[in-house]
Amino acid sequence: MKKILITLLFLFLYSVGSIAKPLDLTKEEKGFIKDNPVVSIGMMPDFTPFSYYIEGEPVGFEHDLLNLISQKTGLKFEKHIDKWTTIYNSFKNKEIDMISSISYKKYREPFTIFTSPYYNIPIMIFVKDNFGEYNGLKSLTGKKVGVLKDVFYIKELEDLGSMNLIFYDSYDELTKDLVFGKIDALMQNLPNINHLIKKNLYNNIKLASELVLPNTNREDLRFGIQPEKSLLSSILQKSLTSISKREIEELSDKWIGSIKEYPGGHIDLNDAEKAYINTHTIQYCINPSGLPFEGLNEDGEHVGMSSDYYRLFEQMLSAKFELVKTKNWNQSVEFIQQKKCDMLALGMETPERKKYLNFTSHYLDVPLVVATRVDVPFINQILDLEGEKIGIIKGDAFVKILRGKYPSLKIVEVDDIYDGLDQVKNGQLFAYIDTLASIGYEFQSKYFGELKIAGKISENLRLSIAVRKDDVTLLGILQKVVNNITNERHRKIFTKWIPIKYEQDVNYKIVWQIVLAIVIFLALMIYWNRKITKANTLLKQAQKDIEEKNKELNRLALTDNLTTLFNRRKLEELIQAEIDKGYHVDNSFCLSILDIDHFKEVNDKYGHQRGDSVLVEIASVLKDSLRITDYVGRYGGEEFIIIFPESSIEDVKLIIEGVRLKIAQYDFEGIEHKTASFGLTAFKAGDTIEAVVKRADNALYEAKESGRNRVVVN
Numbered sequence: 001m002k003k004i005l006i007t008l009l010f011l012f013l014y015s016v017g018s019i020a021k022p023l024d025l026t027k028e029e030k031g032f033i034k035d036n037p038v039v040s041i042g043m044m045p046d047f048t049p050f051s052y053y054i055e056g057e058p059v060g061f062e063h064d065l066l067n068l069i070s071q072k073t074g075l076k077f078e079k080h081i082d083k084w085t086t087i088y089n090s091f092k093n094k095e096i097d098m099i100s101s102i103s104y105k106k107y108r109e110p111f112t113i114f115t116s117p118y119y120n121i122p123i124m125i126f127v128k129d130n131f132g133e134y135n136g137l138k139s140l141t142g143k144k145v146g147v148l149k150d151v152f153y154i155k156e157l158e159d160l161g162s163m164n165l166i167f168y169d170s171y172d173e174l175t176k177d178l179v180f181g182k183i184d185a186l187m188q189n190l191p192n193i194n195h196l197i198k199k200n201l202y203n204n205i206k207l208a209s210e211l212v213l214p215n216t217n218r219e220d221l222r223f224g225i226q227p228e229k230s231l232l233s234s235i236l237q238k239s240l241t242s243i244s245k246r247e248i249e250e251l252s253d254k255w256i257g258s259i260k261e262y263p264g265g266h267i268d269l270n271d272a273e274k275a276y277i278n279t280h281t282i283q284y285c286i287n288p289s290g291l292p293f294e295g296l297n298e299d300g301e302h303v304g305m306s307s308d309y310y311r312l313f314e315q316m317l318s319a320k321f322e323l324v325k326t327k328n329w330n331q332s333v334e335f336i337q338q339k340k341c342d343m344l345a346l347g348m349e350t351p352e353r354k355k356y357l358n359f360t361s362h363y364l365d366v367p368l369v370v371a372t373r374v375d376v377p378f379i380n381q382i383l384d385l386e387g388e389k390i391g392i393i394k395g396d397a398f399v400k401i402l403r404g405k406y407p408s409l410k411i412v413e414v415d416d417i418y419d420g421l422d423q424v425k426n427g428q429l430f431a432y433i434d435t436l437a438s439i440g441y442e443f444q445s446k447y448f449g450e451l452k453i454a455g456k457i458s459e460n461l462r463l464s465i466a467v468r469k470d471d472v473t474l475l476g477i478l479q480k481v482v483n484n485i486t487n488e489r490h491r492k493i494f495t496k497w498i499p500i501k502y503e504q505d506v507n508y509k510i511v512w513q514i515v516l517a518i519v520i521f522l523a524l525m526i527y528w529n530r531k532i533t534k535a536n537t538l539l540k541q542a543q544k545d546i547e548e549k550n551k552e553l554n555r556l557a558l559t560d561n562l563t564t565l566f567n568r569r570k571l572e573e574l575i576q577a578e579i580d581k582g583y584h585v586d587n588s589f590c591l592s593i594l595d596i597d598h599f600k601e602v603n604d605k606y607g608h609q610r611g612d613s614v615l616v617e618i619a620s621v622l623k624d625s626l627r628i629t630d631y632v633g634r635y636g637g638e639e640f641i642i643i644f645p646e647s648s649i650e651d652v653k654l655i656i657e658g659v660r661l662k663i664a665q666y667d668f669e670g671i672e673h674k675t676a677s678f679g680l681t682a683f684k685a686g687d688t689i690e691a692v693v694k695r696a697d698n699a700l701y702e703a704k705e706s707g708r709n710r711v712v713v714n
């Protein structure tokens with residue numbers, strides 16, 4: 001419980017400390033905001049990370065701070081972004097209401113009201129990572145220490161008199177010289193060096209300590225306000241005071257960050273190599289239009305993956321590299337042949353090039369893809385392109401490789417990637433082959449919806465550092481570099497230049513295409529499945545109907561319409577089946593034919609229809625009087641046949657006698673009693689249908705002849 005209370009108390013005190021204090025403005029101050037909602041402010045364009053540009057947008061700690069103030073007060077800031085001297089003069093000439101990033105100086109008081117500082121920039125001492133232990137300023141005694149010219153703490157440093165101060169014009173040069181070991185330490189403000197380290201991926205310098213001098217304070221950053229605008233200055237001061245510690249910490253975390261120690265990544269060079277590095281500026285050529293691998297930006301500066309690799313080489317070797325500009329890749333290849341440059345950071349090893357270049361082992365392995373118009377089917381293998389015009393950059397190692405390997409391909413050399421892709425777009429070329437990264441990079445801004453990546457070819461582009469053949473020392477140095485570039489470092493450079501946007505644009509496009517294809521495929525499958533299932537159900541139903549119809553047909557084919565007894569055809573089948581059983585004499589089947597006596601009279605007296613109904617009634621008497629195993633059918637007209645399977649003639653005779661009596665006693669409504677005559681016979685070995693029926697018929701004839709209404713056995 002005690003613990004919980006202490007924790008709650010701690011949280012309470014912490015939150016009190018970090019909660020923003022309310023902004024308590026006077027009536028006059030509120031009136032000022034109402035009358036002057038827009039305030040003009042001078043800010044710097046390159047004061048990283050406080051006020052600078054990212055992709056044309058002004059950003060930084062101070063911009064976010066002004067946003068906070070706007071939220072609290074409702075003031076809007078009209079930003080005049082220009083270099084320090086310009087905004088400082090504008091402020092002094094009262095052309096703008098206020099200025100940011102101003103440090104307190106007594107001489108500025110007549111024309112400035114200062115707010116309290118919103119940031120105090122610490123000055124830091126950085127050393128090379130192999131400096132050894134740093135124990136305060138005495139560790140710098142006799143060492144070369146780089147500082148910016150005219151920096152405000154110079155006097156105090158000079159007064160110490162212990163270190164060898166080297167003066168620089170720019171932060172960039174100062175930092176580079178420490179990285180390359182020209183000086184032992186440097187002093188710089190923290191955010192600035194942090195930015196440079198991050199930008200240049202320097203990894204062989206480390207933070208030693210903050211510079212603390214008795215008479216030098218940290219550089220204070222404040223807002224300066226025109227003295228006539230005292231209400232504005234009090235509003236700003238109140239706003240700054242109301243900003244919580246936590247809000248300021250968040251801003252610092254976002255823009256200034258925490259300094260980290262950068263681990264070294266050094267290479268052991270032998271004396272000859274060290275001498276080479278110290279005496280040479282290494283001249284290099286690039287492909288000026290090969291982004292994201294390498295290229296020149298609008299200002300003609302080297303950018304792309306290889307620019308980061310060169311920076312890394314500089315860092316790892318403490319060597320200086322210098323770009324020799326060329327118009328295109330072809331010219332770069334010519335230049336290195338003419339010894340106008342010493343190396344290419346990204347070159348593919350080919351037998352042709354090996355005549356005048358040495359190559360380190362390869363350190364980049366990138367897939368090659370085929371770009372086509374969107375209406376072209378996907379390409380599974382390079383031979384799908386047979387007979388079609390395919391563009392590849394002139395002088396590219398792949399021109400020779402593909403020509404040698406696939407002579408049937410029509411390879412057309414194009415000037416550069418833009419030429420290649422434009423020709424595909426215009427239909428002059430069927431396809432263009434280049435790396436996935438290069439094509440993807442161009443697809444970000446151009447050709448969207450017009451071109452697509454139609455497939456990958458099995459060959460990969462393997463890139464090494466290519467060095468002039470006569471420069472063996474440089475090759476040895478650079479092979480050591482390649483051996484020492486960590487995967488992490490490769491990954492960092494790769495992910496920096498293969499932008500996420502590209503991943504999204506290209507991969508998502510492909511992913512969406514695949515997803516769409518799958519969805520369409522599944523939809524079609526479902527549609528067809530449903531259709532097939534439906535068709536199957538219908539088919540089954542139809543089959544069932546047919547079966548029933550067939551059964552019905554069968555039944556109809558085998559039964560007599562009027563009496564629903566078996567018909568003659570069925571009777572003959574049944575007789576044959578009995579014959580086929582192969583009865584022995586003592587266990588045979590019997591057959592009887594019966595004929596209604598004087599049936600003609602019924603028709604004549606009562607009509608044919610009544611005759612029919614008499615036939616139906618006699619049929620039902622027959623059915624009712626016989627055993628379940630016996631068969632009865634209408635043989636024709638008023639004649640019926642009864643089959644008695646596995647029966648003796650004696651038994652059957654008794655049954656027939658019973659049937660005869662039943663018929664004779666049957667009351668036909670409206671007409672006199674009727675009788676029937678029966679001929680009966682038993683199966684004899686060798687009997688055919690005709691034979692057995694004939695014998696029964698003869699017996700029937702006898703029955704008729706001998707007076708009717710009787711049973712005669714034959």
Ligand SMILES: Nc1nc2c(ncn2[C@@H]2O[C@H](COP(=O)(O)OP(=O)(O)OP(=O)(O)O)[C@@H](O)[C@H]2O)c(=O)[nH]1
Binds near residue numbers: 603611638
């Ligand atoms: N109503 C009706 N009469 C039928 C049918 N088939 C045959 N007949 C009649 O049955 C009669 C058979 O007559 P006959 O063979 O001369 O002999 P009968 O009158 O039965 O006299 P018997 O000599 O005793 O056979 C004929 O008049 C036929 O028209 C039938 O399906 N319906």
